[in-house]
Amino acid sequence: MSKEQQLRNDIEPIPISGIDDGLTSRWHGFNIFTWQEPCMRRFQKFVKNAYIKLLKETHAPRTRCYIQGWANVVRSGERLSPHSHDQSPFSYLSGNYCVTSQDSATIYYPPYVYAGSLDPKTSIAIKNRPGMLTIFPSGIFHETSIHKGDQERITLAFDIFLEDVDPRGRAGHEGTHILFDDPQEPVGGSPLRN
Template identity: 25%
Template structure:
């Protein structure tokens, strides 16, 4: 008599199991000291531009967004702000690489723009990743009513798009890993351009003014960025379904090639055979 196979016992001590947290998103922020005079000058510059330009509509829902040419503005306050951007970018890179590499002291490209939001305005979720957008950031010129302690909204939300399952037994909020960054006048953020983010609906009465920017340096590369860029363009924008179908056709054709083998392996029941468990009929 053959005895049944013994059931495998589960180890009682799993302390040796290794858990690795992969692919972090490095976010840096810094509160620049003595920024009151600079912020006042930046506010005047931005509002003057707003009076002479209709702005653009991208991720902003309401509000005003300038063209992406702030890096070419000649006002002294803007030049000082751009110097700060580069200084923090170098520190951001040094913290990640573990060294102050002379190769990153120059060669940066900046593309920047201004934003003015008023009551009810917000920015939908988006990222900035592109051919010349590796790192992104924002500088808070005037956060409006938030610093006065009122519930003004307008916080920057970094969103978790990792699609990792979250335990909902005791806490049903699946968005609880999102990070809400409270704005502060003079604060500058730096983060990967691929990090999904949005701006809460602003409910204050004072104008909320920020300066946003993208950074590029030829000493960096983004894995699989070329594949993403291939999807951008007129066809992908207007006929995404057709473009996705074109990608799916080869795998569907391969599946059709497997159909004969699948049909040959399928057991077809004999119509003259009685179903299992039924009694055999006898002709009288």
Template identity: 25%
Template sequence: MPELSQEDRKFQEIVKLYEQRDYAKAIEIGEEFTKKYSQNGAAWNLLGLSYKAAGNIAQAIRIFEFLIKSKSIPDSAMFHSNLGNTFMLIGRITEGISCFRKAIELEPDMINAIEALGLAYLETDQREEAARSFERVLKLDSNHQRSLYFLGNLYLTEQNWASAAKYLRKSNFGLSQSHYLECLLCLGQGKEFLNFYKKLSKRRVINPLVGGLVAHVQKLYERDVKNIFCDDAMNHIYVGRIEEEDGFSDKLANELIEYHRSNKNDYRSQSLLHNGSQSSGNLFLLDEPFATKLKFCIEKQVELYRSKFKDSEQGFLNHWPKSYELFGWLVSIKSGGNLDAHNHKEGWLSGSFYLSMPRSEGRGEDDGNIAFSYQGPKYPSGGRSSERRVVDVRPRDICMFPSSLFHETVPFKGNEERISFAFDVKPIN
């Protein structure tokens, strides 16, 4: 086997650092490397990926755009696909779709780009196109775990439980097996549900999706089933405040709202939202002062939450993720609108920071507030209903709760918009 050149050895060092998630060091060495070997497209690409993983999205975009425009570095489908993925992180969906299409044009069987295009189509409610993308991946690789999961999930949202189960049971990616448990409940297979839940529990599978399913069964069917995520979620709702003196000024709040209204990123298709709009991507990744300051404030609030419930024996607190990211988005709702009941299956701890609320004059007692329940809106209920708790919220309130807990907004009438910044603590595996 021929000895590696100095260039190849140094490049492999950067690869190793990236794989070890030492992104700061990968960036440091990658910057030096690309100055010396300026035509090494793979190194530039890895440098862009390192910036992306480190959260410097603006610099990652600059590098991938440089690669695509470069006259001295051969074009590659990978560069376009990586640029598309980076655009998607900050909600620039239209640009992301263009990148994925270009990548597929250059490399028609590029599975990552085809799958990413399907996910982008989902963000814009192009469901048939999304399904075709995932099916195309499965024709290329019938056991592709991610596309089995995404196609199964698509059927889930359409409440086609049997078709969803067919794909989800074959996948071990993400929450596939937990979603399969969801299918068993919705198909009315109670015995199979309980048996499969026991299997997941033995494997220490713990997440908000399973937590919400088990809470629904506990409360509506009065089954004595231990909820390893949280069996007392209503008593783990916390309301605090983020004041100007905490570091997030009214000026920054207005800049965040203006960013949302300017549609600098594409609005996300959201079937649960009525007479409102939701941002796409992760707003915490924006290179904007309001994103940096708000992230700092919310991180402090998350630690306050953990401190408040430090003596709790609930699973989501005892098994707090070793590493996590904050994922944030903005939701604005106009008069007569609301957000239907749902929970955050990929979160851990969820919350909303309230920027604007309809004034109290002429409001019903609960108008515009947030309501919580153990009842999954799409799950069979047997004609029963769960307790419902409405929490009163005002501008600058922050409300946090276990991600398994179903929640919705109460419709309201008024001239002002209801504007909130929602976020999840999301585990990083």
């Protein structure tokens, strides 16, 4: 929250998912995986450990990949309309970590469940609970319920790419993408080393 105003001043918004302003529409201009505050370092390690655990449980190999993350501060009456994060050949995994929430949900539309078009009957709603991390394939459509609480709903979100480009084809220089995992390095390697 202490960074919100500065980021809003510094980054030109790109309206997305029904959000015209705020941090969500500035997702492209910063990367919370480069933030050095102790709480953010803990968060980055938490995400890395969760990712490695997911690979183990799904018997997936480690692969060289890149990460970019942002914060969402959603206020009363706002919602994120259906969107997916990346459907490029470099699409991999995305995540959503709930910091604060009052009775809101993220609703997912897995493509193996719906046929043809998004339908609420074939959606899977996951209630947002503080401290909960959801990791999902970047191409899956999802939305949020309308935030009705009187306090901000804060989530931290990220995309993991197989190449150092994002859906708009921008390479990860200037801190927008950083290396997240590399099989040549120990599990606790980049971006967790100092």
